Amino acid sequence: xxxxxxxxxxxxxxxxxxxxxxxxxxxxxxxxxxxxxxxxxxxxxxxxxxxxxxxxxxxxxxxxxxxxxxxxxxxxxxxxxxxxxxxxxxxxxxxxxxxxxxxxxxxxxxxxxxxxxxxxxxxxxxxxxxxxxxxxxxxxxxxxxxxxxxxxxxxxxxxxxxxxxxxxxxxxxxxxxxxxxxxxxxxxxxxxxxxxxxxxxxxxxxxxxxxxxxxxxxxxxxxxxxxxxxxxxxxxxxxxxxxxxxxxxxxxxxxxxxxxxxxxxxxxxxxxxxxxxxxxxxxxxxxxxxxxxxxxxxxxxxxxxxxxxxxxxxxxxxxxxxxxxxxxxxxxxxxxxxxxxxxxxxxxxxxxxxxxxxxxxxxxxxxxxxxxxxxxxxxxxxxxxxxxxxxxxxxxxxxxxxxxxxxxxxxxxxxxxxxxxxxxxxxxxxxxxxxxxxx
Ligand SMILES: NC(=O)c1ccc[n+]([C@@H]2O[C@H](COP(=O)([O-])OP(=O)(O)OC[C@H]3O[C@@H](n4cnc5c(N)ncnc54)[C@H](O)[C@@H]3O)[C@@H](O)[C@H]2O)c1
Ligand SMILES: N[C@@H](CCO)C(=O)O
Ligand code: NA
Numbered sequence: 001x002x003x004x005x006x007x008x009x010x011x012x013x014x015x016x017x018x019x020x021x022x023x024x025x026x027x028x029x030x031x032x033x034x035x036x037x038x039x040x041x042x043x044x045x046x047x048x049x050x051x052x053x054x055x056x057x058x059x060x061x062x063x064x065x066x067x068x069x070x071x072x073x074x075x076x077x078x079x080x081x082x083x084x085x086x087x088x089x090x091x092x093x094x095x096x097x098x099x100x101x102x103x104x105x106x107x108x109x110x111x112x113x114x115x116x117x118x119x120x121x122x123x124x125x126x127x128x129x130x131x132x133x134x135x136x137x138x139x140x141x142x143x144x145x146x147x148x149x150x151x152x153x154x155x156x157x158x159x160x161x162x163x164x165x166x167x168x169x170x171x172x173x174x175x176x177x178x179x180x181x182x183x184x185x186x187x188x189x190x191x192x193x194x195x196x197x198x199x200x201x202x203x204x205x206x207x208x209x210x211x212x213x214x215x216x217x218x219x220x221x222x223x224x225x226x227x228x229x230x231x232x233x234x235x236x237x238x239x240x241x242x243x244x245x246x247x248x249x250x251x252x253x254x255x256x257x258x259x260x261x262x263x264x265x266x267x268x269x270x271x272x273x274x275x276x277x278x279x280x281x282x283x284x285x286x287x288x289x290x291x292x293x294x295x296x297x298x299x300x301x302x303x304x305x306x307x308x309x310x311x312x313x314x315x316x317x318x319x320x321x322x323x324x325x326x327x328x329x330x331x332x333x334x335x336x337x338x339x340x341x342x343x344x345x346x347x348x349x350x351x352x353x354x355x356x357x358x359x360x361x362x363x364x365x366x367x368x369x370x371x372x373x374x375x376x377x378x379x380x381x382x383x384x385x386x387x388x389x390x391x392x393x394x395x396x397x398x399x400x401x402x403x404x405x406x407x408x409x410x411x412x413x414x415x416x417x418x419x420x421x422x423x424x425x426x427x428x429x430x431x432x433x434x435x436x437x438x439x
Contacts, residue, residue, distance in 0.1 A: 004037050004038070004072050005041075006072070006075060007073070008042050009042075009076055010078035011042060011051065012077065012079075012185075014309065015075075015077040016302060017303045020051060020303075022037065022039060025310075032314055033313075033317040040056065040071065041057045041058075041064075043064060044059075044060075062087060063090065072320070073099060073316055074091035074097070075098075075099045076099070079104070080104070080189070081102075084100075084102055085109055088105065092116050092122055093116070093120060095121075096122060097123050098117070099124075099312040100126050102129060104202050107205045107216055108202075123330055125315060125316055127315075128309045131281040131295070131299050132297070133299075134281055134296065135308065135311065136207065140207065140285060140336065141336035142332070144285060147287030149285060149288075150288060152207060152208075152249075152251075152283060152284060153247050153249045153250075153283070153436065154283030156200050156203040156207075156281055157246060158279040158281055159199075159300065160225075160226050164229070164246065165277040167231075167234070169277075174227070178191060184301065196227065197224055197225040197226070200248045201221040204262055205221050207250065208258065209342075211285070212345060213335065214335075214345050217260075221261065221262060222263070223261075223263070229244060232360075233431060236358075240388075240402070240404065241268060242266040244266055247263070247264075247267075249261050256346070257345055259353045265434050266358050266434070272284075279298055279299055280296065281297065351409075353410050354407055354408070355410065355435065356404065356405055356407045356434070356436070357432055357434060358433040359403045360401070361373070361400070361401050362398045362428055363398060363399060363401050363426055364425035369425045370401065380412050382412055385405060386404040387403050389402075398427050
């Protein structure tokens with residue numbers, strides 16, 4: 001049987017990892033794919049000492065790979081959304097299947113790219129785009145096909161989780177840990193994508209589209225990063241039995257719409273997600289039939305990501321080879337639902353989401369302030385679960401007051417916060433962190 005010829009564009013962290021794992025485990029991988037998988041052509045600006053490219057054609061121009069008639073599967077690992085988009089479109093139009101790790105490309109241009117792939121009877125596979133090595137796309141799309149997904153929540157950025165973990169456990173500085181994440185190959189080319197939540201938003205929108213069967217709508221994701229998290233809130237969360245994690249959350253509120261949000265979140269320490277540390281990622285998916293399920297593994301790094309890239313290469317190799325799928329490369333729809341069955345749900349603006357809240361305010365240590373604050377909440381119909389007033393720090397006349405509210409609509413909390421901030425004994429802005437029980 002003819003081998004499947006693979007062309008790889010981009011020989012950075014993921015490209016080199018993919019080359020090395022495919023080479024190292026080639027015999028087993030071929031046995032699983034049912035045919036020989038050969039890397040025949042690589043597009044790269046420079047070669048690498050850690051990759052033995054003997055016998056492989058290497059081109060400086062990545063378009064030489066996409067226009068190589070002998071390449072069956074084009075693996076896009078250059079990143080970005082400009083050249084990468086042109087490359088993928090060209091591949092699809094040339095009748096090549098595509099494997100990519102590029103979540104920005106899928107989140108922002110997936111609708112267009114998938115449509116083009118379907119009309120060319122090729123497939124675009126993107127398991128590595130979400131949660132690195134965790135097979136979450138395949139689990140959601142195939143393993144959970146029986147379910148109506150109610151919600152999912154996950155730690156889906158390895159760099160961010162690595163930074164939060166190192167800061168909390170070792171008291172390290174933000175910038176210092178970020179530099180280490182970059183050196184380890186975890187961070188995006190522009191690391192603000194990691195720390196400001198954009199990368200997590202790219203991944204969340206992909207997961208949500210598969211979970212609920214809707215077109216990709218990246219511009220509708222509410223996004224807050226980790227750069228504003230303060231050490232005192234990390235410590236207070238601990239005291240209260242919670243941990244702050246940067247989560248992507250999507251939930252269907254029947255009759256209302258879909259929540260789509262990325263932000264620091266306080267979750268009970270007893271939850272498994274609260275104990276996912278370092279570069280590890282984890283996603284909890286709650287299906288109506290199966291109940292809650294949890295997927296855990298390395299969210300970034302050369303070989304964990306290569307694991308997902310190669311699983312896609314094997315998937316495509318089997319599919320094009322299989323007589324019983326009659327060579328229909330689009331048999332598994334890109335977003336799990338048939339292209340004609342995607343639904344335009346309303347994506348709820350952040351003011352309409354439901355959550356509990358941790359609020360920290362700085363108040364003058366004088367009688368009557370707390371009762372004015374609690375009155376504002378009771379008038380807004382928000383019940384308070386816990387209220388703690390900290391001892392004033394030496395030489396300071398303001399004290400920290402911590403409140404935990406019950407679940408409520410965000411706009412109600414916004415109103416209460418606005419009124420609290422306008423009280424004269426309150427100094428500065430109220431710090432707000434959303435709280436989820438993940439039940
Ligand atoms: N690093 C990870 O852990 C990880 C995990 C999952 C997904 N991803 C995604 O994988 C993709 C690649 O990430 P990476 O970490 O390997 O990045 P990287 O910067 O290490 O590698 C990208 C490589 O592509 C090359 N490149 C870029 N444009 C090129 C062009 N026009 N011609 C030739 N070469 C070009 C660069 O020189 C570089 O060697 C990105 O989309 C990223 O979001 C990365
Ligand atoms: N920069 C990303 C790579 C994996 O997608 C992360 O840290 O999660
Ligand atoms: Na994955």
